[in-house]
Amino acid sequence: MAMRTVTIASSVGLHARPAALFVEAASNTGLDVEIARPGEDPVDATSILGVMALGATFGEEVVLTADGDGADAALDSLVALLSRDLDAE
Amino acid sequence: MSASETRHGIGVSPGTAHGPVVQVAPPVRPPADEPAPVDAEAALADVKAAFETVAQSLEARAATAEDTGQQILKATALIARDKGLAKAAGKLIHAGRGPAHAIAGAVEEYAAQFEALGGLFAERVTDLRDVGSRAVAAVLGVPAPGVPQITVPSVVVAEDLAPAETATLDRALVVGLITEAGGRTSHTAILAAQMGIPAVVQLPGATEIPAGVHVALDGDAGEVTINPDPALVEAQRVRGERRKEALATHSGPGLTRDGKQVSLLANIGGVEDAVAAGALDLEGVGLFRTEFVFLSASKAPTVSEQADIYRRVFGPFGDRRVVVRTLDAGADKPLAFADLGPEENPALGRRGLRLTAERPELLDAQLEALAIAARETGADVRVMAPMVATAEEAAWFARRVRENGLPKAGVMIEVPGAALRARDVLAEVDFGSLGTNDLAQYTMAADRMQGALSDLLDPWQPAVLDVIAAACEGADRAGRPIGVCGESAGDPLLALVLVGLGTSSLSMAPSKVPVVRFALSVHSLADCRKLASGAREARTAQDALEHVRQHASSELTDLL
Numbered sequence: 001m002a003m004r005t006v007t008i009a010s011s012v013g014l015h016a017r018p019a020a021l022f023v024e025a026a027s028n029t030g031l032d033v034e035i036a037r038p039g040e041d042p043v044d045a046t047s048i049l050g051v052m053a054l055g056a057t058f059g060e061e062v063v064l065t066a067d068g069d070g071a072d073a074a075l076d077s078l079v080a081l082l083s084r085d086l087d088a089e
Numbered sequence: 090m091s092a093s094e095t096r097h098g099i100g101v102s103p104g105t106a107h108g109p110v111v112q113v114a115p116p117v118r119p120p121a122d123e124p125a126p127v128d129a130e131a132a133l134a135d136v137k138a139a140f141e142t143v144a145q146s147l148e149a150r151a152a153t154a155e156d157t158g159q160q161i162l163k164a165t166a167l168i169a170r171d172k173g174l175a176k177a178a179g180k181l182i183h184a185g186r187g188p189a190h191a192i193a194g195a196v197e198e199y200a201a202q203f204e205a206l207g208g209l210f211a212e213r214v215t216d217l218r219d220v221g222s223r224a225v226a227a228v229l230g231v232p233a234p235g236v237p238q239i240t241v242p243s244v245v246v247a248e249d250l251a252p253a254e255t256a257t258l259d260r261a262l263v264v265g266l267i268t269e270a271g272g273r274t275s276h277t278a279i280l281a282a283q284m285g286i287p288a289v290v291q292l293p294g295a296t297e298i299p300a301g302v303h304v305a306l307d308g309d310a311g312e313v314t315i316n317p318d319p320a321l322v323e324a325q326r327v328r329g330e331r332r333k334e335a336l337a338t339h340s341g342p343g344l345t346r347d348g349k350q351v352s353l354l355a356n357i358g359g360v361e362d363a364v365a366a367g368a369l370d371l372e373g374v375g376l377f378r379t380e381f382v383f384l385s386a387s388k389a390p391t392v393s394e395q396a397d398i399y400r401r402v403f404g405p406f407g408d409r410r411v412v413v414r415t416l417d418a419g420a421d422k423p424l425a426f427a428d429l430g431p432e433e434n435p436a437l438g439r440r441g442l443r444l445t446a447e448r449p450e451l452l453d454a455q456l457e458a459l460a461i462a463a464r465e466t467g468a469d470v471r472v473m474a475p476m477v478a479t480a481e482e483a484a485w486f487a488r489r490v491r492e493n494g495l496p497k498a499g500v501m502i503e504v505p506g507a508a509l510r511a512r513d514v515l516a517e518v519d520f521g522s523l524g525t526n527d528l529a530q531y532t533m534a535a536d537r538m539q540g541a542l543s544d545l546l547d548p549w550q551p552a553v554l555d556v557i558a559a560a561c562e563g564a565d566r567a568g569r570p571i572g573v574c575g576e577s578a579g580d581p582l583l584a585l586v587l588v589g590l591g592t593s594s595l596s597m598a599p600s601k602v603p604v605v606r607f608a609l610s611v612h613s614l615a616d617c618r619k620l621a622s623g624a625r626e627a628r629t630a631q632d633a634l635e636h637v638r639q640h641a642s643s644e645l646t647d648l649l
Contacts, residue, residue, distance in 0.1 A: 011398060016213065020164035048167040049174055049199045052213060055206040057387050058394055
């Protein structure tokens with residue numbers, strides 16, 4: 001199982017537009033991607049409501065996990081996405 | 090309804106418009122007598138199909154919407170396709186709920202989670218419930234709620250509009266807005282003014298006007314004519330044209346006919362507003378509301394996070410003035426990280442400066458971040474505190490501002506007590522700014538959120554004018570400038586009165602600056618003073634307005 005830790009760079013947190021962009025990208029990987037606060041229960045990264053209900057704010061760390069072919073590459077691209085201020089773009 | 094009929098509401102966004110009515114359908118709720126499903130699998134398939142219908146209709150609307158609206162609609166479509174939502178509805182169906190109740194119940198489960206998170210997350214509840222209501226309509230086979238698809242330029246009519254609904258309106262096709270509820274300072278009013286769509290709120294019987302009926306509206310006078318005479322539409326159109334021409338002849342700083350300077354400033358509430366207003370012909374910002382920086386966070390934002398945001402707000406204004414109002418939160422706008430608990434009277438409770446007095450570290454972090462951003466952008470940053478009632482509070486605030494290296498401190502004058510003692514309060518700081526919405530609310534003891542009390546909240550109320558006059562007199566004796574940053578500064582007739590009473594800056598929705606600039610240019614300071622004393626001599630709000638309308642220059646009133 002592939003795993004990455006990343007800090008949320010969007011100034012409004014993982015919410016609204018940033019959350020929508022992230023969920024869209026996670027769905028496009030075709031893999032079972034999960035997102036969690038460190039040490040907490042993960043939620044389905046392809047569920048916009050699940051991701052928003054996580055309530056991750058600017059500067060917070062989250063853990064991404066995925067299984068299957070291409071999981072490492074998929075997580076790298078999601079990490080790159082979360083490292084940008086998606087709200088400002 | 091074929092005869093022409095004119096009704097009066099409150100004009101909240103200037104300009105004239107006419108077109109066929111499009112009625113916004115109210116939300117759909119599950120029927121109380123919905124039976125339990127006979128076949129759970131079939132019921133679940135119906136629910137999934139309903140969510141899919143909603144997602145597709147939202148995506149279809151997104152395809153034709155403008156930028157911001159498109160993003161909101163796409164994100165809302167994602168909600169409709171959410172696996173978690175379908176799963177939660179499935180559980181409820183297996184527990185014996187009918188499809189409509191299962192959808193509504195699943196939505197409420199998530200809504201409760203979002204509301205618990207607070208801030209911006211809680212705001213998304215409106216979108217979530219909108220998806221739920223649309224899916225319930227789809228599963229019941231009734232028309233979808235909300236703004237229907239618009240194909241020709243139309244006047245949108247609603248009981249009231251949700252923020253997301255207002256934000257996603259197509260400016261090219263929505264020529265006017267009318268609501269039956271709402272008030273002078275409601276969300277619809279503020280957004281419509283920012284988007285430059287003429288709007289009238291509080292129009293009696295608005296939701297009963299049949300769809301397709303032609304109406305003409307005047308967002309300055311608050312007048313709506315059903316089945317208007319073509320001559321009236323033409324007269325309105327001509328007046329609109331004339332106004333456009335007249336306003337185009339003036340530009341630059343605000344000046345009365347005899348050259349008294351009155352700064353024309355914008356009210357803004359975020360980075361997007363700052364970018365839009367920064368590009369306009371105005372002298373800076375008279376009110377930057379900073380709440381959005383805090384309401385979105387589950388823990389206090391750090392100094393460097395805040396400084397980043399403030400830099401982006403100050404940047405578009407170059408070396409122009411930006412007046413920042415420090416955090417104005419409290420029981421009605423609770424912060425996840427500084428909630429002092431519920432209060433019976435939030436408007437009279439620990440809000441504004443009273444909240445930051447209990448949590449001074451919040452204020453210090455904000456001031457430090459503002460000082461950093463001011464230094465780095467070179468903007469003329471001035472900081473003011475909300476909800477100041479006494480000279481001691483003003484002195485406490487001014488000391489903290491100066492200790493953080495910011496040169497200019499001011500206070501909002503929105504508590505009648507501070508207005509009456511403005512001389513002592515303003516002696517402690519560098520400037521004052523009248524918040525006329527709250528000042529009217531507290532002077533008349535009328536809740537701003539109560540649409541039914543709009544008459545009492547009218548800033549033309551002679552008592553409100555008296556309190557403003559007292560504040561201006563105190564400011565003059567203290568030798569401090571005083572301005573206005575409430576919505577009343579954007580009313581050209583009232584702006585003349587405010588200048589006549591002694592204010593030297595007016596801050597408003599940016600779309601209202603041109604007409605106020607024109608109003609000042611055709612009156613001398615002596616004219617403004619005469620209008621102000623005439624308004625104060627009136628017995629009622631209506632008489633005060635009428636007096637000024639009668640005695641202001643016809644160069645202005647012909648355009649209104």
